[in-house]
Amino acid sequence: MASQESAQYSSQYSSQSSYLFSQRTVLLPDNDVLSQSQQLPNERPIIGHLLGMKDKKRFGVDIYADSPLIFGRHKSCDVVVKSEFISNNHCRIYTHQVDFGSVEDILVFCEDTSLNGTWWNGRIIGKGNSVVLCHGDRLRVSKGMDLTYQQIAKSKEIQDPEDYRVVEMEYQITSKRLGAGAFAEVRMALCKRTREQLAVKIMDKNRLHMSQMNGTDFAREVEILKKVNHPNIVRVHDVIETERYIYIFLQMVTGGDLFDYVKSCGKIPEEEAKYLFFQVLQAIEYLHDHDISHRDTA
Known part of the structure; x- marks a missing residue:
């Protein structure tokens, strides 16, 4: 549900939305507060808006697919903020298309690039x-500058697993879908104690039993993953098993997968490819040092 502030902005801007979001940044009303250095073609879909206040002045910023948006004090930034509390390159808003192909399944991220801090x-x-941004999330870029993320396309309604109530005491599982497979789907989750973003893999045990992986093999794999600790291996935070489902809570990895990166680049320079392959070998070496064989590194 959108925050009260987001709803307030939405109602105030709705009558003039064609003006407000015709450019990536619209200034209300003082051009000394923000300036916009980039114009974008209209054919790119708008995924959402950042609605905010700076020194009691309202403004809105459009978020386009496949077009990073950089806030900072330097004149080369997409949104230039003249404030002593903001870094030259303060934070970056970027998008990532997951496998499903619709606008609703484009994830919006905020990367903190400042020692001053983005909240x-x-x-x-x-x-x-x-972090992945959800509708109604609030960002504080600098003192006196607060933003609320407003998502345009609503996420598709996903039916909660029948026994979801078993895990909701410790975790909040959102409808933000990160991936899906033959017998599992991956959603974004929040740890209620730490508010840390996690990815949760929800596995249907009925479908799992129909696959080639039996329960013993799967349990062994989970126990191995819970023990490993290496920067090039995704960490397992927790595993909860219910009568129907297995919930595996994993470290949230916000950079996308290597295959998507290769597709977006077209061709990776040899030096970069060597470094990527070196990281893979480091992870495999760690596993071998702990008497673990991966058996599926293709």
């Missing part, structure tokens, strides 16, 4: 870290 729902993101 998400009252919690600092931390330089180099990213």
Whole structure:
């Protein structure tokens, strides 16, 4: 549900939306507060808006698919903010298309690129870290500048698993879908204690039993994953098994997968490819040092 502030902005802007969002940034009303350095073609779909206040002045910023948006003090930024509390390159808003292909399934991220800090729902993101933005999320870019994310296309309604109530004491599982497979889907989740974003893999045990993987093999794999700790291996935070489902709570990885990266680049330079392959080998070496064989590195 959108926050009260987001709903207030939406109602105030709705009568003039063709003006407000005709450019990526619209200034209300003082051009000394923000300036916009980039114009974008109209054919790119708008995924959402950042609606905000700066020194009691309202403004709106459009978020386009496949077009990063950089906030900062430097004149090269997409949105230039003249404030002593903001870094030259403060934070980056970017999108990632998941496998399903519709606008509703484009994820919007905020990456903190500043030592001064970018805050998400009252919690600092931390330089180099990213979070997935959901409708109604609040960002604080600098002192006196608060933003609310408003998503245009609503996420598709996904029916909660029948025994979801078993896990909701510790985790909030959102409708933000990150992936899907033959017998599992991946959604975004929040740890209620730490407010950390996680990915949760929800596996249907009925479908799992019909696959080639038996329960013993799967349980062994989960136990192995819970024990490994390496920067190039996704961490398993928790596993909860109910009568019908298995919930695997994983580290949220916000950079996308390697296959999508290769597709977007077309061709990776040799030096970069060597470095990527080196990281894969580091992970495999770690597993071998702990008497673990991956058996599926293709």
